Amino acid sequence: MERTFLRIIIRTLRVTDIPALHKMYNSFSGITKRFFHPGFLGVENINLNWFFVQMALTLSTTSILKRLLLGICPYAVFLPLVAVNEQNNVVAFAFLKVKRRLLCNGFSAMLGIGVRDKYQGKGLGSMLIEAIIDVARREGIQKISSSVLTDNVVAVRLYEKYGFKKVRLIKNGDAWRGHKYDSIEMWLDVSNSGS
Numbered sequence: 108m109e110r111t112f113l114r115i116i117i118r119t120l121r122v123t124d125i126p127a128l129h130k131m132y133n134s135f136s137g138i139t140k141r142f143f144h145p146g147f148l149g150v151e152n153i154n155l156n157w158f159f160v161q162m163a164l165t166l167s168t169t170s171i172l173k174r175l176l177l178g179i180c181p182y183a184v185f186l187p188l189v190a191v192n193e194q195n196n197v198v199a200f201a202f203l204k205v206k207r208r209l210l211c212n213g214f215s216a217m218l219g220i221g222v223r224d225k226y227q228g229k230g231l232g233s234m235l236i237e238a239i240i241d242v243a244r245r246e247g248i249q250k251i252s253s254s255v256l257t258d259n260v261v262a263v264r265l266y267e268k269y270g271f272k273k274v275r276l277i278k279n280g281d282a283w284r285g286h287k288y289d290s291i292e293m294w295l296d297v298s299n300s301g302s
């Protein structure tokens with residue numbers, strides 16, 4: 108899939124984008140990282156899990172392997188999108204990580220999204236969410252969850268705009284650089300969201 112926005116293209120992550128993805132994450136401001144720190148981006152938190160996730164991300168960039176994994180080990184599957192500018196720099200990233208197989212068929216997945224600071228507030232996050240919801244529909248993801256810090260007003264508004272509902276408040280639900288933060292769990296029922 109490929110979408111053009113101003114001079115930015117939103118497309119599926121390619122294996123060759125992975126170094127640029129880490130570079131983008133390393134360039135995020137402190138506040139952006141406080142709001143979005145999935146634990147497998149950048150060089151701040153390298154551990155065994157970090158390496159496993161790099162492998163899962165890499166496998167998920169090949170559609171045949173992704174399909175195979177969805178059948179035999181769906182919890183290792185990432186559905187990642189990037190936004191790249193004219194210089195081919197990654198300026199935003201969104202991913203779905205498959206979490207559960209649902210009784211009613213299909214999967215639930217966790218959503219993560221981060222836009223480079225100077226590209227925020229220009230509609231790119233909205234474009235990425237629309238694109239990732241399309242991906243969810245195509246790949247059989249029925250429910251999408253996200254955990255948002257309570258003071259992340261922009262992300263809460265963005266998610267609500269696309270039909271996510273606040274489900275519960277989690278006291279000290281997130282930790283970052285030695286501090287704990289309250290978070291909100293939000294869910295989207297993909298089949299009930301606009302097409």
Ligand SMILES: CC(C)(COP(=O)(O)OP(=O)(O)OC[C@H]1O[C@@H](n2cnc3c(N)ncnc32)[C@H](O)[C@@H]1OP(=O)(O)O)[C@@H](O)C(=O)NCCC(=O)NCCS
Binds near residue numbers: 142221227230233253
């Ligand atoms: C949250 C984030 C992904 C949104 O992407 P974005 O490109 O900045 O968002 P958009 O420009 O598409 O705006 C989306 C909505 O957010 C709200 N919004 C945007 N800028 C805002 C601001 N400065 N103040 C309040 N609300 C704002 C608006 O409701 C807007 O929709 P609208 O313009 O149709 O009203 C991006 O800001 C980001 O990466 N933030 C840091 C990391 C993060 O918070 N990730 C999410 C973790 S859960």
